[in-house]
């Protein structure tokens with residue numbers, strides 16, 4: 406598994422059903438060189454196993470950039486190993502409270518979403534560091550991320566948070582590897598094949 410192949414897997418799952426996916430290009434052999442191209446615009450209403458009421462509340466390029474940011478952080482964190490050999494642990498998740506001044510609420514989820522949350526907070530800091538806003542609750546619910554907030558964020562900030570919630574349905578909550586939403590005994594979770602077998606732990 407390389408960063409390019411893993412990133413392609415993630416994007417194909419996240420945008421599954423979108424008309425522009427056939428023209429996706431992913432290149433680069435390192436976090437710094439990772440480059441993704443897709444036509445900008447609103448994705449189809451039904452993507453990645455989710456049907457949006459009117460249209461997704463984020464643009465195609467928004468979710469692509471969030472994936473690229475997450476993948477850079479994920480592969481840089483694990484270097485020189487691969488992230489599959491060095492998955493994020495609880496201490497990595499908790500370290501986000503020191504790294505991001507807006508990460509003021511507890512993370513009610515497993516550490517597999519560490520790099521996803523890190524990418525979202527980093528991007529939000531870049532576009533809205535001077536805005537008055539704060540998260541209310543960040544948690545897993547029915548298998549995916551819920552990020553509740555209040556205050557003043559630009560439209561892009563709202564889109565980044567919606568994109569993060571969508572992306573979480575394709576990232577294993579336990580280890581951060583590409584995953585999918587599963588349902589067993591009425592219990593929903595997003596897991597990779599390995600954690601599907603072992604259950605979340």
Ligand SMILES: [Zn+2]
Pocket residue numbers: 577578579580581582584596597598599600
């Ligand atoms: Zn996993």
